[in-house]
Amino acid sequence: MSAPDLNVNDLKALPARELRLELxxxxxxxxxxxxxxxxxxxPDFFTENCLYKIQPRSNYERGLPLATWRSESRGMLKxxxxxxxQLSTWGPRRLRHVVSCIRIRGWDGDALRCEANYxxxxxxxxxxxxxxxxxxxxDRIEVDAGRLRFAEKLCVFDSELIPNTLVYPx
Amino acid sequence: MQRLEPQxxxxxxxxxxxxxxxxxxxxxxxxxxxIFCGKSWNYVGLSTEISNPGDFKRTVIGDKPVVVIRDSxxxxxxxxxxxxxxxxxxxxxxxxxxxxFMCPYHQWTYNLKGDLIGVPFRRGVKKQGGxxxxxxxAQHGLRKLKVHxxxxxxxxxxxxxxxxxxxxxxxxxxxxxxxxxxxxxxxVLGYSRQLIPANWKLMxxxxxxxYHASLLHVFLVTFGLFRADNPSKVRMDRTGRxxxxxxxxxxxxxxxxxxxxxxxxxxxxxxxPRLLEPVREFPEYTVVMQTLWPNxxxxxxxxxxxxxxxxxxGPGEFxxxxxxxxxxxxxxxxxxxxxxxANLMGPAGFVSIDDSEVMKFSQDGIVPSPSDAGVMxxxxxxxxxxxHIVTEGVIRAFYDxxxxxxxx
Numbered sequence: 001m002s003a004p005d006l007n008v009n010d011l012k013a014l015p016a017r018e019l020r021l022e023l024x025x026x027x028x029x030x031x032x033x034x035x036x037x038x039x040x041x042x043p044d045f046f047t048e049n050c051l052y053k054i055q056p057r058s059n060y061e062r063g064l065p066l067a068t069w070r071s072e073s074r075g076m077l078k079x080x081x082x083x084x085x086q087l088s089t090w091g092p093r094r095l096r097h098v099v100s101c102i103r104i105r106g107w108d109g110d111a112l113r114c115e116a117n118y119x120x121x122x123x124x125x126x127x128x129x130x131x132x133x134x135x136x137x138x139d140r141i142e143v144d145a146g147r148l149r150f151a152e153k154l155c156v157f158d159s160e161l162i163p164n165t166l167v168y169p170x
Numbered sequence: 171m172q173r174l175e176p177q178x179x180x181x182x183x184x185x186x187x188x189x190x191x192x193x194x195x196x197x198x199x200x201x202x203x204x205i206f207c208g209k210s211w212n213y214v215g216l217s218t219e220i221s222n223p224g225d226f227k228r229t230v231i232g233d234k235p236v237v238v239i240r241d242s243x244x245x246x247x248x249x250x251x252x253x254x255x256x257x258x259x260x261x262x263x264x265x266x267x268x269x270x271f272m273c274p275y276h277q278w279t280y281n282l283k284g285d286l287i288g289v290p291f292r293r294g295v296k297k298q299g300g301x302x303x304x305x306x307x308a309q310h311g312l313r314k315l316k317v318h319x320x321x322x323x324x325x326x327x328x329x330x331x332x333x334x335x336x337x338x339x340x341x342x343x344x345x346x347x348x349x350x351x352x353x354x355x356x357x358v359l360g361y362s363r364q365l366i367p368a369n370w371k372l373m374x375x376x377x378x379x380x381y382h383a384s385l386l387h388v389f390l391v392t393f394g395l396f397r398a399d400n401p402s403k404v405r406m407d408r409t410g411r412x413x414x415x416x417x418x419x420x421x422x423x424x425x426x427x428x429x430x431x432x433x434x435x436x437x438x439x440x441x442x443p444r445l446l447e448p449v450r451e452f453p454e455y456t457v458v459m460q461t462l463w464p465n466x467x468x469x470x471x472x473x474x475x476x477x478x479x480x481x482x483x484g485p486g487e488f489x490x491x492x493x494x495x496x497x498x499x500x501x502x503x504x505x506x507x508x509x510x511x512a513n514l515m516g517p518a519g520f521v522s523i524d525d526s527e528v529m530k531f532s533q534d535g536i537v538p539s540p541s542d543a544g545v546m547x548x549x550x551x552x553x554x555x556x557x558h559i560v561t562e563g564v565i566r567a568f569y570d571x572x573x574x575x576x577x578x
Contacts (some may be wrong), residue, residue: 066362166523
């Protein structure tokens with residue numbers, strides 16, 4: 001993880017190569033949290049007033065606002081984690097994210113706009129691993145309480161079809 | 171060895187559902203022919219999706235791809251997405267705008283009503299070849315379906331002799347339909363599509379089964395959104411093919427009956443309660459889940475409105491196509507409320523995840539045992555309207571009609 005006392009000016013001053021390393025570390029930690037099933041830590045990757053959405057590409061491109069998953073705060077993400085752990089009924093699965101092609105799009109005030117491709121593989125018991133989803137992260141990243149966090153994370157997935165259920169965050 | 175005839179039903183009638191109907195390819199083939207291509211009105215979309223002349227959308231009825239088109243007279247036409255020449259699926263775009271449709275293979279061209287208006291080289295080239303002199307383009311249009319539009323919702327039928335849509339729904343179901351589709355213009359908020367590894371009938375059973383809702387769905391139970399101790403009822407049409415679960419929101423408190431609902435969590439509070447801030451929108455009831463034979467669920471749970479279209483994909487899989495909508499007159503605040511409450515539904519829904527997963531578990535359990543049968547005796551062994559939801563009567567009603575159509 002980045003140094004706990006990171007501030008936005010330090011980040012803006014970083015050479016491009018080092019900034020990229022910071023972002024690669026952030027994405028690696030983020031997907032490890034999901035893939036290692038440590039969801040209790042998941043909301044901490046976001047700012048308090050974050051916006052997190054998972055949307056099929058068709059809705060996104062047509063400007064339709066519906067998201068498959070829509071959380072408008074860290075609190076809503078916490079509620080999702082409670083639901084996954086205690087409220088919902090679902091069968092066991094293993095997830096594995098592969099993130100690549102990080103594109104730094106530039107600064108928007110104190111927020112860094114950033115994109116990345118993801119491929120998400122799902123393994124159900126007694127089944128071969130399958131591609132669950134591929135898509136793009138469209139992110140706004142901020143320095144918040146000394147570390148990088150997502151102020152906005154939009155996961156836009158290519159296939160409109162979801163194989164049965166989307167239980168975990170992307 | 172291949173059986174020539176599907177197995178018969180169980181001797182206990184509709185108090186049992188034989189498992190082979192979820193797995194047998196012969197049953198599935200008969201369903202396509204008699205149910206989806208039979209005397210039924212199939213949901214194909216909302217009028218607002220094709221609001222201007224020339225607008226079209228693709229969709230599927232059972233296994234059959236169709237195109238829903240608004241023609242130059244603003245009339246809706248539904249045609250099979252299959253060129254009359256060699257069977258090519260000529261329309262590949264999910265939505266679009268066109269003056270005519272041309273098959274890419276040999277460029278046969280159709281107007282927006284599905285009539286064949288152009289066959290290249292019909293008269294031959296340099297007096298050689300061409301279609302026979304008696305080839306009549308009027309006999310080679312696209313297959314046209316019967317269409318009915320009611321209050322912004324479009325239905326289509328493969329049967330020319332299907333009864334009128336209003337008769338088909340019957341008085342009580344029409345009233346519930348008009349409750350949500352009251353003639354106001356609709357706005358599509360977006361789509362959600364999922365592929366559920368289960369037989370399509372399990373989806374209908376699920377939405378016709380209020381018994382499970384008080385038990386499986388911790389979220390609904392805990393927040394009082396749908397619970398056996400709330401004022402509730404079930405309604406059906408005269409044939410049993412359509413049904414509705416109807417309920418009134420209660421409070422998050424304990425009643426004496428809740429002891430049996432192991433899923434109730436008295437202490438649970440949302441960290442961000444904006445997810446659920448329902449406002450009263452309809453005069454009666456806070457939930458109506460209506461199931462219309464053979465492919466539509468109309469969802470009104472608090473302020474989240476959606477059509478859920480069932481598209482079959484073989485005996486062991488179906489697609490659930492959700493169209494979330496609001497009214498054109500909605501305030502921004504109401505739209506945001508609908509978008510937030512949409513978190514309850516769909517492939518990632520706080521509530522719907524449970525259903526999709528359980529349907530998979532059902533199919534997994536059923537497939538190896540086609541000669542066994544499921545038990546459906548909650549609330550009796552026959553069916554009628556009830557003013558409670560401790561019943562599987564709506565599923566029995568569905569199978570009462572299903573057996574007649576399927577001759578099982």
